[in-house]
Amino acid sequence: MNSFSLTQSLEFEEGGEIQNTHQLEIAGEEHAIEEEKAFSERRVSSVRDGGSDKDLEVGTDAQQTDEEEQTAELHDPNIVGWEGDEDPANPMNWSATMKWTMTGIVSLITFIVPLASSMFAPGVTQVTEEFHVSNTMLEELVVSIYILGLAFGPLLLAPLSEVYGRWVIYTVSNIFYTVMTIACAVSSDMSMLIVWRFLAGCAGSSPLAIGAGTIADLFPIHQRGLALSFYALGPIVGPGIGPVVGGFLAEAKGWRWIFWLLTIMSGAITVAQIAFMKETYAVTLLARKTKRLQKSTGNLQLRSKLDSGIPAREILIRAIIRPAKLTLLSPISILLSITAAFIYGILYLLLTTFPLVFEAQYGFSIGISGLTYIGLAVGNTAGLFIFSMTSDRYVSRRAAQGKLKPEDRLFPYFLVAGPLIAGGLFWYGWTAQAKTLWIAPIVGSALVGLGNMLFFMPVMGYLVDAFTVYAASAVAANTVLRSVGGALLPLAAESMYASLNYGWGNSLLAFLTLAFSPALIALYLYGERIRLRYPVKV
Template sequence: MAHSVPHAAPSQPIEILSLAAYEAHDADIPTNAGVLSSSSSSTKSARTHSTNTKDVDSVKEVDVEKALTCSTESSIHEEKAQHAVDSNVIFWDGPDDPHNPLNWSSPRRWGTVGIVSGLTLLTPLASSMFAPGVPEVMQEFGSSNEAISSFIVSVYVLGFAFGPLGMFLTIAPLSEMYGRLPLYHGCNILFIIFTVACAVASNIEMFIVFRFLQGTFGAAPITLGGGTIADIISREQRATAMALWMMGPTVGPTIGPIAGGFITQAKGWRWNFWILTIISSGFAIAAAILMRETYAPAILAAKVRRLRKETGNTALKSKFDTGLTPKDLFLFSIVRPSKMLIMSPIVTSISLYMAITYAYLYVLFTTFTPVFSTQYGFSRGVVGLSFAGLGVGCIFAQLYGTWMANRIFIRQLSRGDARPENRLHMMVPGAILLPIGLLIYGWTVQYTVHWIVPIAASGLVGCGLMWIFMPASTYLVDVFTVHAASAMAASTVLRSVFAAVLPLAGRKLYEDLGYGWGNSLLAFVAIAFIPMPFLFLRYGEFVRTRWVVKF
């Protein structure tokens, strides 16, 4: 089976796979490095993903549990040679074509990275910024329902669940037709509209609906940002740009409550949303003025349309043209994540573990304010500082964990062991730290030990969460290669639903069991999952090769 990969620099399969992962879609959808399709012999087989014996065997070579082989690379170069002689195939006008985003000036490229990183910081920050103001919200709307008081924070994350899934289902066909820029601008405008709607909501029902929609459209920069960076930053500099961009999802949710506590005390809870509106509007205006389309297939598609009009040659096509229609892309995108979540034990178990640990983060988000207000007498302004330990733990875990995980993987690789399971070594200390942090936090709060101790314990929880979350995400990308984005979409939906629902029981849990035993119960569940990293390290390869998902 020949794999049609339009030639773009770089055109090696590993680059195509990594860029597809950054861009939040599967590698059989066009990227700025090409596409890996299930068949290139005919457009029909590409559209239907033929399931005869020959095709299934071929798919396994580059599909979920198999690495790309030398024969695959040979077929790629054969395809390149075939396309090279086709004068109707449109590509860049040489390696220095100024229309290629990789050839833009440094100020334009890094300015774009800065704008995207700013947008990616704001939307996670919005998830928790008004958490210290929840008591004021409940008082103003005349509600004493503790479940609702937690849900108005976590419903934003439920929007995050639908946002990435919705983006995943539509980003491939929409970006191929229109590019990334319209998606950025459209979602920026809608995010601002629903942020304003939250600020002016007149009852709790309106507020919950607007928070959900705010989260849904706020997911756009997280979904699109990695792809934008891949479009404009070379591989040599991409790690720096990705580190800058990834600080948003890590830092945003933890610094939000710190700022929100003081804003709520000074101006009231609604000003959290007004300030978000002002800052988001500034970034949206900067994006509208300064950002340009970066998605290579969309840029070349526009070039093809222009040349067809000028020359009258309807046979012209882009090198990124796979023959897949938007309908085909939509159907593939909607089926794959569901099949993986249901039929792959690897995806199911890893996603479940990630979902539980991620939900713990929002249990803490929704309970920190009442815990530190009642147990330690923190004021509305100071209570936001109780989130600092969690934030410091997450940041430290990201920096040190990334360095250590890469060091471990390189060492294993030098020994000839390139199994994806080697990505999971850092999950072991994470699985151990999580329950330890929960136990220390719960019992020190129960007996009102000095406030620095539970805040430091929450830092251990943050470390544990990140060291579970980061290796698991990398593992899914390594295992499922071509369809990595589908696996990540399945995982994202499950963990976001858990993070929206589980915190509803947080306050009731503490009310019935106390802070000590309530957090101990959460810790006991985490302890039950401690064997999971060890089981995956030992048996993961057997499980993923025994139960292979076919598409």
């Protein structure tokens, strides 16, 4: 069994005392790098038990010392941990109903927020007419500025969740998101709408920032793929479904009703989140348990097993700078973030230009042009189904063989994702330019959607599995650059199509997509070697 599979299996067999990536961050950040390097050099028969700040040493003497520390910790009456492997307070031991209820709520929040990014797109022409705006750059900006908000929000919300827990971050951000959406609905000019859209994106980014962490709190690695599939449904499928609803709603009731509908949905899910979700972050749960015991027993020497002794302010500062360090210093994080930014940018370029293409080329109305997004939605759904039905099975089989490594999340999806996206872009662009039957470019967009899902789903699983203690920061770094790409690339759409038309314009994007493919395949083949050679200490 290699380092990854041994570490992960022991991590969850120990009753979940260190059950997710964020807990390991608190328990001993620098230790994780040393642990992974030591395991890669030789196999050892013992790993540290949850929460120790001591670096793992290889050798008999080190094993004995480690075991002695574990034994002393187990018998230390002042250490507060879980009450055995089956402790019902441990989120890993919650019922399947509770776990999937919470996963469903997080997934719904994660669906509504990206839905809002594109649902507004078909109504932009109504906004420009009402506010007498003729600047086409502002038309594209009022849609994409929301994505920019989604980029910046996680930089603050993810670190705050490591200090105050998950539940409070979900609650506060959901309430603010609902308020900001109301503000969008009552905006009186374009500048006001742009500002409120940006703030709504910032407030609504909490599930993108900490949703993967919540799933890691609840599910062991061999169950995580299916849960991540539901969680990732929103960011990938939501932007494809949004315009379908938004197009008909804008045509029937006007663009403001798009935001009123979003307000109703976000308000309802906020109530459900407050009522039915519970705190899942073990560091916060054990800290609360420690305080209760201190109060009831009067013993102020009690301390949580996951308490690193680091002040909250220091934890917050470290967590804030960590995504930036990973973005700049980790080759894997850099490659995946840049690729995700480009592919997400392509997705939103298509989302913002579908009305232009189908209204100009095919004479569709606002409502009917919204239906053209169904191709993306169908492709995304197919990709989600393929990943959820195959990923966990393959990972479980590799684990049974003792060969599991994080890169197994990428196979075989990275072999086909790039060519699928590129092929879909070629198909979409040239059929739209030739004004062939309207279904032809929609089929091309479905291929783009399929490729998108087979890229983003493995990336999400890989970042959670590969970066262990730094997974939340890796996801945050990826989310930031991905959202920046989604916000900025669409701004070049009009000038690109004006110069190259739809055929060569989309072909340019397809060629650039293919240029990333060899690097993604190399990541699958050599990712483990790169991770061990370039560890990042933050």
